[in-house]
Amino acid sequence: MADMTVNGYNHAPILHGAVDRLGIPGLRFSDGPRGVVMGASTAFPVSMARSATWDIELEERVGQAIGAEVAAQGGNFFAGVCINLLRHPAWGRAQETYGDDPLILGEFGAALTRGVRRYVMACAKHFALNSIENARFQVDVTADDATLHEVYLPHFRRVVEEGVDGIMSSYNSVNGEWAGQNTVLLTDILRDRWGFEGATVSDFAFGLRDAAKSLTAGLDVEMPSRQQRAMHLPGDLESGRASWNCVERSGVRVLATQLRFDGSDHEPAPSLDVVANPDHRALCREVAARSMVLLRNEPVDGTPVLPLAAGTLRRLAVIGRLADVPNTGDLGSSNVRAPEVISALAGLTAALPHTEIVTVDQDDPAAAAQVAATCDAAIIVAGYTAADEGEFVSAMDPDLLALTPPAPEVQNSVSVGGNEGVGFGGDRARLTLRPIDEEIILAVAEANPRTVVTIISAGAVLTERWRTSVPAVLIAWYSGMEGGRALADVLLGEVDASGRLPYAVPTSEEHLPFFDRDATAITYDRFHGQRLLDKLGVEAAYPLGFGLSYTSFEISDLVAERTGAETATAHVRVTNTGGRDGRHVVQVYGTHPSDGERALLGFAPVALATGASTEVCVPLSLRPLQRWDAASAELVLPVQAVSLAAGAYCGDDDSASAVLDLA
Numbered sequence: 089m090a091d092m093t094v095n096g097y098n099h100a101p102i103l104h105g106a107v108d109r110l111g112i113p114g115l116r117f118s119d120g121p122r123g124v125v126m127g128a129s130t131a132f133p134v135s136m137a138r139s140a141t142w143d144i145e146l147e148e149r150v151g152q153a154i155g156a157e158v159a160a161q162g163g164n165f166f167a168g169v170c171i172n173l174l175r176h177p178a179w180g181r182a183q184e185t186y187g188d189d190p191l192i193l194g195e196f197g198a199a200l201t202r203g204v205r206r207y208v209m210a211c212a213k214h215f216a217l218n219s220i221e222n223a224r225f226q227v228d229v230t231a232d233d234a235t236l237h238e239v240y241l242p243h244f245r246r247v248v249e250e251g252v253d254g255i256m257s258s259y260n261s262v263n264g265e266w267a268g269q270n271t272v273l274l275t276d277i278l279r280d281r282w283g284f285e286g287a288t289v290s291d292f293a294f295g296l297r298d299a300a301k302s303l304t305a306g307l308d309v310e311m312p313s314r315q316q317r318a319m320h321l322p323g324d325l326e327s328g329r330a331s332w333n334c335v336e337r338s339g340v341r342v343l344a345t346q347l348r349f350d351g352s353d354h355e356p357a358p359s360l361d362v363v364a365n366p367d368h369r370a371l372c373r374e375v376a377a378r379s380m381v382l383l384r385n386e387p388v389d390g391t392p393v394l395p396l397a398a399g400t401l402r403r404l405a406v407i408g409r410l411a412d413v414p415n416t417g418d419l420g421s422s423n424v425r426a427p428e429v430i431s432a433l434a435g436l437t438a439a440l441p442h443t444e445i446v447t448v449d450q451d452d453p454a455a456a457a458q459v460a461a462t463c464d465a466a467i468i469v470a471g472y473t474a475a476d477e478g479e480f481v482s483a484m485d486p487d488l489l490a491l492t493p494p495a496p497e498v499q500n501s502v503s504v505g506g507n508e509g510v511g512f513g514g515d516r517a518r519l520t521l522r523p524i525d526e527e528i529i530l531a532v533a534e535a536n537p538r539t540v541v542t543i544i545s546a547g548a549v550l551t552e553r554w555r556t557s558v559p560a561v562l563i564a565w566y567s568g569m570e571g572g573r574a575l576a577d578v579l580l581g582e583v584d585a586s587g588r589l590p591y592a593v594p595t596s597e598e599h600l601p602f603f604d605r606d607a608t609a610i611t612y613d614r615f616h617g618q619r620l621l622d623k624l625g626v627e628a629a630y631p632l633g634f635g636l637s638y639t640s641f642e643i644s645d646l647v648a649e650r651t652g653a654e655t656a657t658a659h660v661r662v663t664n665t666g667g668r669d670g671r672h673v674v675q676v677y678g679t680h681p682s683d684g685e686r687a688l689l690g691f692a693p694v695a696l697a698t699g700a701s702t703e704v705c706v707p708l709s710l711r712p713l714q715r716w717d718a719a720s721a722e723l724v725l726p727v728q729a730v731s732l733a734a735g736a737y738c739g740d741d742d743s744a745s746a747v748l749d750l751a
Contacts, residue, residue: 097421098125101163104289104309105342113164113346115209115254115287115309120168121184121200122417122568123424124157130368130569131416131426135170135196136546137379137565139186139590140635142673143693144199146375151203151210153368159207159357164349166204167211167256167289168422171197171243172218174591175616176603177547178516180221180477183417183566187590188617189632190239191688191712194246201250207357209349211254212247214291216240216273217612218258221480222514222605225294225488228261230611234716237723239614242711245282253286253345257295257307268296274306287345292421294488300324304331308338315492364427369570376567376574378671382585382636386559388537393560395581395638396465396540401443405460406433407532408469408525409449410544417546417566418513420479426569432469432542435572439580451524453531460536467579468532469564470525471544478513515605519550519597526554533558542575548593551629563587581638586671586693588635588737592618592628599626618738622686632688633675633737639666639698643674646734646744648708654725656689656708660734660744664696671695676706677738678748680713681728686738687712706734710750727751 098119106114119125122134130153132138138147158166172181174188186196197212204210217229217240231240244255255278257268267273268290278284289309296302296310299320310317324330362368385392414429430438437445446463448456460466520526521543533539533554540560543549544567555561562585564575577583594600601616615623618632628634645661658676671693678689690708713730714723730750735743 096425100126101161102312104311112343115165115289115342115346116163117165117167117311118158118161118163119421120154120166121170122422122566123426124154124161124163124166124363125422125424126158126161126163127363128425128427129157129161130364130372131424131429132372133376133379133568133571134183134417134546134566135186136183136590137567138375139192139196140379140381140563140565140587141375141693142588142675142691143378144195146378147196147199148203149371150375151200152206153203153371155204155207156355156358157363157368158204160360160362163208165209165211165254167213167254169197169200169204169210169212169247169252170214171212171247172214173240173243174547175219175612176600177519177591178603178605179219179547180480180513180515181418182477183546184422189590189688190242191690191709192590193243197243197247198250201247201252205251205253205349205352205354207355209253209345211256211289212244212252213256214258214267215244215255215278216258216267217262218260220260220515220603220605220607220610223607224259225485227607228264228609230263230609233718233721235612235614237716238714240612241277248278248282248284253349254289255284255286256289256291259291259294266297268307269298269302269305271305279306285344285348287342294491297491300330303334303338308341319493372568373570373574373577376571377577377583379565379567379587380575380578380585381563381587381589381634382560383563383630383634384555384559384561385636388559393465393538393540394562394579394585396579398440398443398580401440401464403444403446403463404436404440405446405448405456405463405466405532405536406436406469407448407456407460407466407528409451410471410473411447411449411469413473415473415544415566416568416571417474418478419474420513422479429569430572432467432564432572432575435574435576436467436579438573439576451528453524453527456528457531457535460532460539463536465538465540466532466536468529468539468541469544470521470529470541471549472516472546474513476513477516477546480514516547519548520553521549529554530557540579548591550594550597552595555629563589584638584668584670585636586673588633588673589630592621592632592738593630594621595627595629599624619685631738633673635673635737637666637670637672639664639668639670641665641670641672641696641736643734643736643742643744646732646746648732648746648748650748650750654710656710656748658690658706658708658732658734658746660704660706661701662694662696662704663701664698667698669695669697672736674704674706674734675737676708676732676734678713679731679733681726681730688738689713689732725750
């Protein structure tokens with residue numbers, strides 16, 4: 089294996105199973121998911137931002153661009169289809185996944201898989217129940233069969249059906265066994281129940297604890313190098329703890345995965361010119377703008393604050409420590425080394441050449457308010473960085489280091505992008521902004537009535553202390569290398585605010601499931617996010633799917649019909665009732681007839697000119713209505729009628745309604 093730390097983590101493909109004399113290329117690994125970790129590639133908005141577009145066709149285009157950049161740089165195996173469920177917003181790697189709803193996770197993971205596979209193999213991760221970062225090497229997550237198959241596994245099943253080539257196991261233990269050597273996960277469910285035919289690979293360095301058990305359980309490749317299997321597998325084979333039949337089985341799977349993909353209909357590797365080319369940068373900007381979620385847009389002097397009118401902005405305040413920071417997200421294994429990153433300040437400066445822009449980047453509420461008072465409007469850029477949330481690796485843990493041979497190559501490979509567990513990244517310590525950020529927001533809002541707060545984050549941010557004190561709030565995410573230009577596009581109204589939340593934002597931490605970032609054991613049930621808020625009977629600050637537009641829409645005339653054993657189709661009429669062109673997202677929710685739980689069944693974005701009306705067809709999955717039957721060990725649908733609601737978000741009072749008969 090080539091040294092994967094030369095010029096930084098995964099700067100070139102990490103090779104597994106290559107046999108040059110036989111012409112076997114092996115799995116030529118590139119990490120993700122916000123783009124290609126190798127080289128100087130396009131840094132797209134993080135996965136959480138992309139899911140806020142609610143546009144799977146757009147995600148497939150992102151996948152094609154990523155696949156092309158992997159292939160151009162010599163890779164053939166992209167391990168960036170991250171679909172772990174966000175159970176709690178404190179999870180450090182929330183930015184790498186698509187939200188907390190299994191349907192969204194599955195459809196976006198499938199879209200990325202389709203796109204990537206136009207050029208290279210796609211690998212989904214981390215299988216399974218990986219959603220606590222600091223404790224990922226020690227925690228045992230317990231979940232019953234119903235919780236597993238109804239909540240935490242449907243999205244993995246969906247990408248398997250889409251033809252994903254690889255599945256990466258997670259570090260944590262599941263129901264008493266490490267995921268990288270868990271027979272129930274790797275064989276009973278993944279292969280026997282779902283029919284997966286590709287290759288299974290471990291997470292890096294510490295993804296298994298017993299070489300023989302991992303092989304027998306169905307783990308094909310130990311990544312990133314010969315470690316525990318090099319140390320222990322020869323002896324395990326000799327003693328009979330491991331079988332040569334299992335060695336052959338894994339070898340055949342790795343070879344068959346390569347041959348199967350090579351024989352499929354895919355594009356040849358493009359030239360290096362494709363990497364971060366103008367088309368991919370334009371796509372990055374498009375996705376970033378479409379992802380931004382407008383949470384609040386109150387009128388001042390009779391007109392909503394946003395969009396800002398560029399022609400009347402003589403002087404603009406841009407405030408906050410993050411205003412001119414190239415902040416694309418975590419600096420761990422998902423870090424993309426973009427050739428350029430456009431900050432918020434840079435994007436606004438370029439878009440407003442005739443406006444005087446005044447900046448305050450120090451943590452000084454009085455100074456910020458003083459400047460804001462002299463301006464026509466104030467933009468505050470607040471939120472998090474890789475120091476607050478991201479990948480966490482405790483490279484000095486002796487229990488972990490004992491799992492690797494004492495070779496310098498392997499010891500060096502423990503580091504992932506420099507994030508080595510010294511108070512950097514990991515699970516979030518707070519769910520609010522920094523107290524000083526909140527003080528700045530309150531001071532600036534008092535000084536200037538046209539104050540806009542843009543939040544850079546991945547998971548939910550609690551805003552109860554200040555959100556009603558400002559007229560406009562926009563979630564800008566970690567928005568990639570073109571994020572600053574995209575922010576200007578949205579703030580100035582060049583692009584409609586059309587992002588929608590891929591999770592619910594609560595009003596209190598008391599409305600979230602228990603979370604312990606140092607846990608050694610934890611039990612997951614089915615309740616989190618919007619589902620938990622519904623169970624508790626409390627309103628969200630912003631429900632699942634929420635987001636405002638610069639125009640208004642009406643959804644009417646919902647009609648639904650069943651189209652298959654697990655599918656249906658909804659038809660609705662959508663009308664742009666506002667004064668400008670815009671983009672809406674139709675969301676269809678179903679209420680289970682037995683337990684009363686609401687579930688997202690399907691969604692579809694639609695662009696409409698002002699005054700225009702069109703019929704939108706929304707494909708529905710009935711799987712979120714299935715419940716685990718212990719007697720048959722199968723998921724079953726209710727046989728009664730299901731109430732449907734098609735609206736702008738979960739619980740929208742203006743939803744159109746219908747009944748779908750499942751009898």
